Amino acid sequence: MWSSIDKTVVEELSSIVGEDQVVFGVGRVEGYLLDETPLPIRPEPCRDVVVVKPASTEEVSAILRLAYRSKIPVFPRGGGTGLVGGCIPTRSGIILCLERMNKVTVDVDNMMAEAEAGATLHDLIEAADRSDLFFPPHPGDEYAQIGGLIACNAGGARAVRTGVMRNYVRGIEAVLPTGDVLRLGGKLIKDNTGYDLMQLIIGSEGTLAIITKAFIRLYPKLPFSITMIIPFDSRSAALKTVPRILRTGIMPLAVEYVERIPIEVSAARLGLEWPCKEGEAFLIIILAEQDEEYLYRVCEKLLDVCVESGSLEPLVAERRDEQDRILRIRSEIYTALKPSMVDILDVTVPPASIGLLMDKIDEISRSYNTYLPAYGHAGDGNIHVHIMREEGWDTAIYDEIRDKVYSVTLELGGVITGEHGIGFVRRRSLLRFSHPIYIDLMKKVKQIFDPNNILNPDKLLP
Numbered sequence: 001m002w003s004s005i006d007k008t009v010v011e012e013l014s015s016i017v018g019e020d021q022v023v024f025g026v027g028r029v030e031g032y033l034l035d036e037t038p039l040p041i042r043p044e045p046c047r048d049v050v051v052v053k054p055a056s057t058e059e060v061s062a063i064l065r066l067a068y069r070s071k072i073p074v075f076p077r078g079g080g081t082g083l084v085g086g087c088i089p090t091r092s093g094i095i096l097c098l099e100r101m102n103k104v105t106v107d108v109d110n111m112m113a114e115a116e117a118g119a120t121l122h123d124l125i126e127a128a129d130r131s132d133l134f135f136p137p138h139p140g141d142e143y144a145q146i147g148g149l150i151a152c153n154a155g156g157a158r159a160v161r162t163g164v165m166r167n168y169v170r171g172i173e174a175v176l177p178t179g180d181v182l183r184l185g186g187k188l189i190k191d192n193t194g195y196d197l198m199q200l201i202i203g204s205e206g207t208l209a210i211i212t213k214a215f216i217r218l219y220p221k222l223p224f225s226i227t228m229i230i231p232f233d234s235r236s237a238a239l240k241t242v243p244r245i246l247r248t249g250i251m252p253l254a255v256e257y258v259e260r261i262p263i264e265v266s267a268a269r270l271g272l273e274w275p276c277k278e279g280e281a282f283l284i285i286i287l288a289e290q291d292e293e294y295l296y297r298v299c300e301k302l303l304d305v306c307v308e309s310g311s312l313e314p315l316v317a318e319r320r321d322e323q324d325r326i327l328r329i330r331s332e333i334y335t336a337l338k339p340s341m342v343d344i345l346d347v348t349v350p351p352a353s354i355g356l357l358m359d360k361i362d363e364i365s366r367s368y369n370t371y372l373p374a375y376g377h378a379g380d381g382n383i384h385v386h387i388m389r390e391e392g393w394d395t396a397i398y399d400e401i402r403d404k405v406y407s408v409t410l411e412l413g414g415v416i417t418g419e420h421g422i423g424f425v426r427r428r429s430l431l432r433f434s435h436p437i438y439i440d441l442m443k444k445v446k447q448i449f450d451p452n453n454i455l456n457p458d459k460l461l462p
């Protein structure tokens with residue numbers, strides 16, 4: 001029951017992908033309308049949509065040709081794990097769902113995966129593992145799809161050592177809003193052929209092109225690992241230890257920051273217990289290496305640095321099940337806090353400024369007499385500060401706090417988002433905290449790629 005897209009368009013879509021791969025009507029499209037954005041800031045989805053599930057790049061191209069000709073908005077959808085409303089349809093149009101395009105093959109000699117856009121992060125990790133290889137970053141929820149991870153240039157806990165999605169993507173196949181297919185890069189380590197349009201499409205949040213396939217670099221496995229929990233008395237003490245750790249030259253796989261209240265809520269949700277009894281703020285340091293002896297040597301060195309920096313008694317997990325339990329509790333924090341959360345911020349500062357940022361956030365918390373729980377990827381300066389619901393507060397107060405956190409972040413040379421992107425919910429902030437020339441250039445780029453503004457309208461650009 002929808003009106004804006006006429007019957008002939010539905011018939012044409014059905015002739016491209018098959019009738020059973022076109023979904024519309026109240027009650028049938030509900031599962032395709034949302035993502036993981038907290039409810040108070042999530043945009044209200046438009047239900048006047050048709051979901052289309054292509055099985056090939058040719059089908060994606062035919063759908064876009066039709067949409068371009070008829071000026072129908074197209075909303076690309078991956079795993080729906082985004083945190084900024086990026087895949088939520090905000091107008092009547094087509095939801096392009098890539099889930100059927102989910103093949104992953106591995107070229108062992110070139111150490112490269114060839115992954116279709118609808119394959120999940122989990123599929124990629126498994127395919128690499130079956131070939132005795134390793135996809136080093138862990139850039140998001142494992143239900144996220146390759147297309148979504150690339151479109152968001154997702155980051156994750158291991159970025160401190162391994163970099164982010166764009167450091168692994170060596171080639172993409174993408175369909176332009178006109179329906180033309182573009183192939184960029186390949187199984188290549190070097191490619192210096194003109195403007196790097198591939199890197200422009202990576203992180204473009206579905207506004208410039210539909211990613212249909214990618215070549216992704218893999219690495220040898222790191223068979224030995226240790227996970228340490230380092231407790232501290234205060235947020236500031238924990239975070240100010242991070243630059244000292246990084247200056248040792250040892251490169252942990254992850255340096256995560258968590259705090260007692262959220263981590264205990266998360267553990268309780270899983271029916272588990274947070275194993276550290278002392279301390280209010282914690283660094284979770286993961287070390288992973290090829291060589292076991294080296295692993296233990298660097299572990300000892302890092303423990304010394306932490307103790308010298310004022311840590312309380314560290315906890316060292318060596319068994320796989322102990323390490324997995326700690327990471328499960330860490331991974332569940334967002335879901336545990338979500339029901340009482342207004343927003344999850346994603347600010348990033350130069351790594352050495354993360355302690356200073358936390359001091360400023362503490363000042364903001366005190367001035368509003370509230371608690372702003374924080375956790376995140378301390379090793380790369382990317383921290384998720386949460387604005388929680390408070391009795392009697394209205395949107396204006398939440399906006400004020402958000403703007404204050406953004407202002408102190410920018411003063412420290414940071415940016416408003418390090419990995420989640422702009423999507424729908426950060427457009428006003430992008431405009432407020434960016435130079436007008438930058439915004440103007442982005443609008444011109446969008447105009448070149450998508451003159452009819454059909455691809456993910458209302459996203460990224462103010």
Ligand SMILES: Cc1cc2nc3c(=O)[nH]c(=O)nc-3n(C[C@H](O)[C@H](O)[C@H](O)COP(=O)(O)OP(=O)(O)OC[C@H]3O[C@@H](n4cnc5c(N)ncnc54)[C@H](O)[C@@H]3O)c2cc1C
Pocket residue numbers: 035036075076077078079080081082083085086087098117138139140141143144145146147148149150151152153154155156157205206207209210211212331334335419420423456459
């Ligand atoms: C519990 C949890 C943990 C998370 N941890 C992290 C983390 O550590 N690091 C991190 O960076 N993010 C994290 N995220 C956020 C999320 O997983 C990432 O943003 C991920 O990249 C979203 O991928 P998706 O497939 O779910 O995309 P969706 O949410 O479906 O879409 C995201 C954006 O990508 C676009 N898009 C999707 N597919 C395509 C395509 N094929 N072509 C073009 N555009 C496309 C959409 O239009 C939208 O703009 C987390 C989320 C959750 C819920």
